Amino acid sequence: MRALVTGAAGLVGSSMVRLLSKQGFELITVDNYLRGQIFGPEGDTRPTMDALRKEARVDHHVMDVRDPKVGELVEGVDLVVHTAAQPSHPRSIEIPVEDFEINARATLLLLEAVRRRAPQAVFVYCSTNKVYGDVPNSFTYERVGRRYTPVDPTLRNGFDEGLRIDQCLHTPFGVSKAAADLYVQEFGRLYGLRTGVFRMGCITGGAAMAVEQHNWEPYFVRKALNGERLTIFGYEGYQVRDVIHADDLSRLFLEFFRHPHPGEVYNAGGGPTNSTSLLEAIELIEGIVGRKMLVDHGPAREGDHMWYVSNLAKAQRHHPGWGITIGLPEIFRGIYQAQMGRPVAAPPHGSAR
Template sequence: MKNVIITGSSGLIGSACVEKFLHEGWHVTGVDNFTREKLFGKEADTHSNLDPLKKERNFTNIESDIRNNEVVTPLIKDADAIVHLAAQPSHPRSLEIPMEDFQINAFGTLNLLELTRKYNPDIPFAYMSSNKVYGDYPNYYNYTTIENGVYKRYENTALESFDEYLPIDGCGHTPFGVSKAAADMYCQEYAINYGMTTATFRGGCLIGSHQKAVEMHGFLGFFTKQILQQNKLFVYGGGYRVRDNIHSSDVADVLYRWITKPVPSQTGKFGKPYNLGGMRANSVSIYETIAAIEAKTGLKANFEEAPERESDHLWWISNMSRFKNDYPDWKGPKKDLDYIFNELLHNWIDIFHLDLDLKEPHYFRELRT
């Protein structure tokens, strides 16, 4: 039986990857220090994400920091693959803790790469990067405002989506974007210079019911929670901003496909970066998000416009052509916007014990037909 190490195993993507690899017959060793609660408060605690998995006999979770070599080294020696997801995930929070952000994201990743190079250099190493490696370069494009009924968003006047050739320098990143870019580049360099099998996945809005959403990280989960509780929302920099959302199970599927069949570049070396997101089909603006939650719940959102946050993208839609070309049997995300919204709403309705039925379960599906 093959063994995969999943760092950040209790997180949104971590717990989805644990489920995916277990389902495919792997033994999973999770490594997590549960630091999200420390970074964002008690509501962000991720321990509960692993509760349903504790009974799985092929799953072992170790509470440890990825920088603890005494713990991590023997795990790497026995691993058949590594999925590295552990991170400080918030770019607003990184402005408050730049040193800790660097230590977790940049140094933590380099530490794992170096241990893998020394002790088990032939195994595949997948790294969850971020579209924030591109900084605010996406904002340098021209956008037009679309207001057509419920559609209320920005549209890029030049591009349908962003691919991996978007520049990453000469723009504002926040410390988070810099630390993730550094880790991303180290993964590429360890493939190019040391012959390791790595890939980086530049995710955007990753979503699912296991997301412990807070205002600084996880807008879609946070919006559903706040509206259901009838709490005030702050819309930073205007609600025309667009994000493409991808469900955690679809992310886990992408990562599993690469781990089990890594594809090198044309030079024969690994280290490819892949953009990862819901693409145009799963794109939605902040204003459209609010309208959808109102339509599905019958509740009225209480929101207020607030100043723009540092280096926040105006518009992001991922181009996943590179991954599609390498994995032609992959047909795109299986979970559409209605599934994503409905799952989030049902999750919070259950948690808050609300007597509420969803009124528009197929809101987006009907809207687009």
């Protein structure tokens, strides 16, 4: 079996490469280390790629996914896992055209290459819950304990894939990802390609890089370790996120490869069991690090979700062998251990995604 993984040096891409390598896949990888240019040395994924190349046999290409030549790499592949993306919402507001070129247009080029050169291949697309824009904020929530909870009890298992994606505020990032999300569905439904769309909330793991405005989990742990003040933006920390470990997500992608449902969409976050408010996460981190965190509160960011939990029922119905195996305590302990072995100075201001 042969697979192409784009964004292979990133959090999800590197997890997928490791998993596929163990399964005996021949691997072609693409990454141009754009992340390092966006977030600076602390967000650079080049060291991850260097480590990966020692662990797994990969045919790596330092290429930009915007380059149409990337399409030539799909020749003869059985699986494409497309994870490369311009990942930053604030940056997408500054560079909406570049954001579109990377997230939407490059995805369309890759789909078209698969249609022409490898129509039997399974195509996995990393979408995001940001395609739902600020629609989750149109529901009513109440404070229960140290978190928000939906007043409507039918929502408590999380949002399913029927949540609307339009007539709401997205940021250009949400729009470019939604455009690609729709193209991936369309190539499954119209052309019969074996495509799958996966909409995640917060993905993390020991390999996650702690940078401002992205990957809040390692960022919080870093702040705790350094004894630095952390600013939470909005909702006094009662906002709820669901967190999935990149390795659990990779297992879902592999299940989809084995049992593809062309053109389908899955909400694929941590689900109810891996949901946490930021206040609850801080308490968990304090227990692991063994010190109280210094927390300030700032104003809410526009469009930031008050509560988002993925309903995993469809993903599990289509892939009965799959479920969340890595819980929140293990996730945060893993991040803590990774950071103890990887000390890097934190940027000056704390933030929650």
